[in-house]
Amino acid sequence: MLKTRTLVITSTDKLRLLRLLSLPASPADCDLAERLRVEIDEAEVLRDEDVPPSLVTMNSKVVLRNGTSSETLTLVYPFQASESEGKVSVLSPTGFALLGHSVGDDVGWPAPGGMRRGVIESIAFQPEAAGDPRL
Numbered sequence: 001m002l003k004t005r006t007l008v009i010t011s012t013d014k015l016r017l018l019r020l021l022s023l024p025a026s027p028a029d030c031d032l033a034e035r036l037r038v039e040i041d042e043a044e045v046l047r048d049e050d051v052p053p054s055l056v057t058m059n060s061k062v063v064l065r066n067g068t069s070s071e072t073l074t075l076v077y078p079f080q081a082s083e084s085e086g087k088v089s090v091l092s093p094t095g096f097a098l099l100g101h102s103v104g105d106d107v108g109w110p111a112p113g114g115m116r117r118g119v120i121e122s123i124a125f126q127p128e129a130a131g132d133p134r135l
Contacts, residue, residue: 007043007100010128013058014045017090020077032091036099043100053129054103058090061125062098064107064118072124075099 009017021037056062061074074087075098081089088095094116097109101120108117123129 005100007039008055009040009043009045009100010048010051010057011045012048014040014043016058016077020090032093032096036091036096039100048128051126051128052102053126054123055126056098056101056120056123057126057128058099059125059127060098060123062123063121064098065121066116066118070121071118073098074125 017036017040021033021040051057056075058075058077061072063070063072072086073094074085075090075095076087078089078091081087081092081095088098090096090099093109093111097107098120101107103120103122105120106117107120108115110116
């Protein structure tokens, strides 16, 4: 079952995301950008040092399990996105669905052909856990 949530983000991610959202967006990004802005306004904001290592933050590398298969995705800003490298933009449906979720959460997002779902199996890398939220 998909979890209804209050977005949990770091103070650094909040500042960076608000800066990103102040830039002109492509038409494809506009709907998600507005939804992200609303979620940020209502978010629970944590200091970088208080973030649990199980939380998906910007630049986290996430192992997502869908049934019997897994994929590793890195949550990035739009200008860093690269499908071939598994880097998903926070302004994509997949990236938007991952941000602020934790290990064990069931997430879903719209995709061509219908909804996709997955469970966050682990976080292979999180900047805050690595001691460098600037990454």
